Amino acid sequence: MSAPTAPRAGATANEDDFDLDRDASRTVRRRSLRLLGNLLSPHLKKLAIAGVLVVISTLGQVAGPALVAVTIDRALPALLERDDSGLLTLYGVLYAVAAVAGGLAAGAYIRQAARIAQGVLLDLRRRVFRQTQRLSLEFHETYTSGRIISRQTSDLEALRELLDGGLTGVISQMLLMVFVAVSLVILDWRSGVVLACAFIPAAILTRWFQLRSQVFYREQRTASARLIVKFVETMTGMRAVQAFRRESTTERDFGGLSDDYREANLKTFGLNGRFQPGLMLIGNLTVTVALAYGGWRVLGGTMEVGVLAAALLYVKRFFQPIQQIGMFYNAFQSAAAALEKVSGLLAEEPSVVEPKRPTPLPEPRGELHLDHVRFQYGDGPTVLPDLDLHIPAGQTIALVGTTGAGKSTVAKLVTRFYDATDGHVRLDGIDVRDLSSTDLRRAVVMVTQEAYLFSGSVRENIALGRPDASMAEIEQAARAVGAHEFIEQMPDGYDTDVNKRGGRVSSGQRQLLSFARAFLADPAVLVLDEATSSLDIPGERQVQHGLQTLLADRTAIIIAHRLSTVAIADRVLVMAHGQIVEDGTPADLIAGDGRFAALHAAWQDSLV
CATH class of the missing domain: 1.20.1560.10 (ABC transporter type 1, transmembrane domain)
Structure with a gap:
């Protein structure tokens, strides 16, 4: 839209506003x-x-x-x-x-x-x-x-x-x-x-x-x-x-x-x-x-x-x-x-647009590089001022930090729910902006805290990412994450209707079903955004084995406040104000005197 012209002689501000409103109405x-x-x-x-x-x-x-x-x-x-x-x-x-x-x-x-x-x-x-x-x-x-x-x-x-x-x-x-x-x-x-x-x-x-x-x-x-x-x-x-x-x-x-x-x-x-x-x-x-x-x-x-x-x-x-x-x-x-x-x-136009000539990604390995990424939501304050992060293929990293540190923003950029304001997010050396949504969604999968289940059968929910999967493949995915046993105990097994938003299953079971869904999709990169935060201790223990199976042989980003979940990571990144302030293995950071060590000590005290 062109800039408004100067007010005409004798015109009042209200008249100009009316003209602009009238133009907008037209x-x-x-x-x-x-x-x-x-x-x-x-x-x-x-x-x-x-x-x-x-x-x-x-x-x-x-x-x-x-x-x-x-x-x-x-x-x-x-x-x-x-x-x-x-x-x-x-x-x-x-x-x-x-x-x-x-x-x-x-x-x-x-x-x-x-x-x-x-x-x-x-x-x-x-x-x-x-x-x-x-x-x-x-x-x-x-x-x-x-x-x-x-x-x-x-x-x-x-x-x-x-x-x-x-x-x-x-x-x-x-x-x-x-x-x-x-x-x-x-x-x-x-x-x-x-x-x-x-x-x-x-x-x-x-x-x-x-x-x-x-x-x-x-x-x-x-x-x-x-x-x-x-x-x-x-x-x-x-x-x-x-x-x-x-x-x-x-x-x-x-x-x-x-x-x-x-x-x-x-x-x-x-x-x-x-x-x-x-x-x-x-x-x-x-x-x-x-x-x-x-x-x-x-x-x-x-x-x-x-x-x-x-x-x-x-x-x-x-x-x-x-x-x-x-x-x-x-x-x-x-x-x-x-x-x-x-x-x-x-x-309305999507803020994340499909590339006109996408670069193919036939065999994704899962190497990630956030190359001097700056990001802000709309006209709001800058969330990530200058993030430079490299994650080798197959490595599991955990992002920890206070609320608002930028952890979930990193997850949204890797999955390309948002595009970086400046800088590049690369998967296997290719900017995610240059990948087709089909290739990107096949290579990168996010599991969230909500673990949303749609009305329909257990089988249909597990096969959400691969509707053409066979029954044997669906059952194999459920067995891999430890969900097969409770599914078999349900009234109709894999054909049981989970009811509205998964009302027939507990939080832990719903999370295991979401893990089975991700396992069946078999992505190169898996992002877990607070995937276990809503679970109690027994429920968390129930999904731990499934989580370790799910993360094997793939790149993973775990966003969690619970340090029991963080412990399975190869590398821990502590974030504050959109920047990485600590980077190391869980054991090394616990042995130090930084923020993660303090968080770990507080968590240990809470278990006593």
Whole structure:
């Protein structure tokens, strides 16, 4: 975006801010329209067919009043004066044909529009899900899960209402208004002038409604998103809510957000309560004026009765679509606000990008080198000022230090969840920026404290990194880390459903399953980020053997506070303020008088 220009003479700061906000709104609106056009472009042929069908349907509706006019003014006199029923039969047949053709075309149009709408929604739903998986960890650490859920649920639901109601409603209604106005002018241009005069206040009222509904519906979507975020956060953190007796506080907060959502809805309903009656009043007054003016002309002999009847039908029919368009505009504003949010999500770019010409890594060895790496999160303070670290292939190192020392940041850089601000992170001499994500994820695997298990069987969770693994390979991985025995004791063995987030297994068992998953993936580099910190002493002992098996013959980075886990490392690095302040074997550092020796002494005292 270009830099803002200097304020014009006489402009206030508030006016400039308004101009910038207006420019931003235009940008967002153009982005939303581009997305909508992109979604509709694969359906152009279907849209063309739908366009033909809606024209036929509208012509069938518009033909009715004109046929009524000629029936009254031509067919009835012929029947009364000459006893000739031919014209009456002809116009009756034409009226029936127009009605049937219009009805059939309308039905076909509704089905065609529904297919287009569902195709667009399917494409958009897939895009949103694909985008959330494509975006980097930085995005997910700042963009709450509740907001993402809101994009995938309530926002897409608002778009569904727009597409279902819009394609089958507003397009046909607008076309009907145009055809009715043209037909009325052709039939009797003076009645057309009456309609044109009435259209001016109707257009002003609609514009007034449009401007205010844009603001109100955007507020409604924001209030809805905040409500969903609060609900998701509370349900996700229910254990903490109940443990700290925060039920009343969260209930009060949720009640406040619910009240905000109610107020936002009341604003939109109040706006509709003024718009709809206003249109009805304008329409009824126009019919009254058209009747009075037309009746005066009929009495004066300058207008036929059939033309008056048709003109009244046309005038009344003209205002019916305006009311329906007003009702549609409610859904349109809600969907427009939702489309802005969805298009904003889809416009996000990952901070970690795939290389255009990746360097192949067919046989990774696991040698790591952080070459004078500097890193900071966004515009925040520098976390790693100048880290230079070499880890030979096959070596197990442990990173220890106080919270905020930069240990987890090192893990995120090695796994390329983030890119270094300056310097290079190299795997086997290749900058990780030059590796494809497929090669990098195959070579480097991280096991975290959470040890997340997905809904599904034990077998599916172990095979997460290698879905094509055989049952024998899955069982071998479980045996290697000591998980086979407790899996066999589960109700259905390896086919047991672990339930939501692994609720059927203990923390130690869940960690062993994550070790089996990593063992089956067989990476060259394994990163353990606080992988045993949530375990009690018996649970930790349960996973120690599995951990030693897992680390054999591969490069490993262990981030841990528990020194029992650190003891299995070949080398210990003590970090402080993003720098390595101690480096050596566990035995050498314990024998010294540095920070690690102090930590080890404190840990020994805690065991007594």
